[in-house]
Amino acid sequence: MLPQWVAMVLARALPWLEVMTGGLLVVGLWSQAVATLGAGLLLVFSSAVLVSLWRGKDQACGCFSSLTPVQWRVVYRNLGMMGLLLPVYALSGGAWAVDRWLSPLSRNPFQLSTELMILATTWLLAVSATVLIQWRSRSKSVSIQSQA
Numbered sequence: 001m002l003p004q005w006v007a008m009v010l011a012r013a014l015p016w017l018e019v020m021t022g023g024l025l026v027v028g029l030w031s032q033a034v035a036t037l038g039a040g041l042l043l044v045f046s047s048a049v050l051v052s053l054w055r056g057k058d059q060a061c062g063c064f065s066s067l068t069p070v071q072w073r074v075v076y077r078n079l080g081m082m083g084l085l086l087p088v089y090a091l092s093g094g095a096w097a098v099d100r101w102l103s104p105l106s107r108n109p110f111q112l113s114t115e116l117m118i119l120a121t122t123w124l125l126a127v128s129a130t131v132l133i134q135w136r137s138r139s140k141s142v143s144i145q146s147q148a
Contacts, residue, residue: 014041017037021034025088029097031099039089039123042079050075053070053133054133085119
């Protein structure tokens with residue numbers, strides 16, 4: 001999907017970015033920025049798997065060092081994890097987050113903001129697009145089978 005040099009750079013950088021993102025989410029440091037980064041990563045990964053599925057490619061996605069071919073459940077798992085980042089963003093990491101200790105005078109424990117609405121809308125659009133693409137690919141394969 002990508003030029004080889006870009007794929008090599010991403011192959012070396014992405015695991016570190018993922019580990020850093022996960023670690024920062026666990027401790028609750030820069031929760032909103034990291035939740036946005038994590039959602040962006042999951043959206044990109046889901047999009048890459050969707051493109052492979054749409055093109056009918058049967059390659060391994062490398063998810064969790066698995067050599068199984070790309071599947072719809074990978075996309076839905078990623079989108080589910082992306083949805084779980086919405087409350088992390090909304091609650092600024094929660095009561096036990098390091099962010100709470102660094103700025104104890106927070107306005108509201110649940111911050112309903114424009115950024116959260118954009119994140120939630122992006123998530124809903126991604127889920128809707130995935131369902132429509134899967135439905136379209138299934139109906140296309142059914143029509144091809146009925147013609148045969």
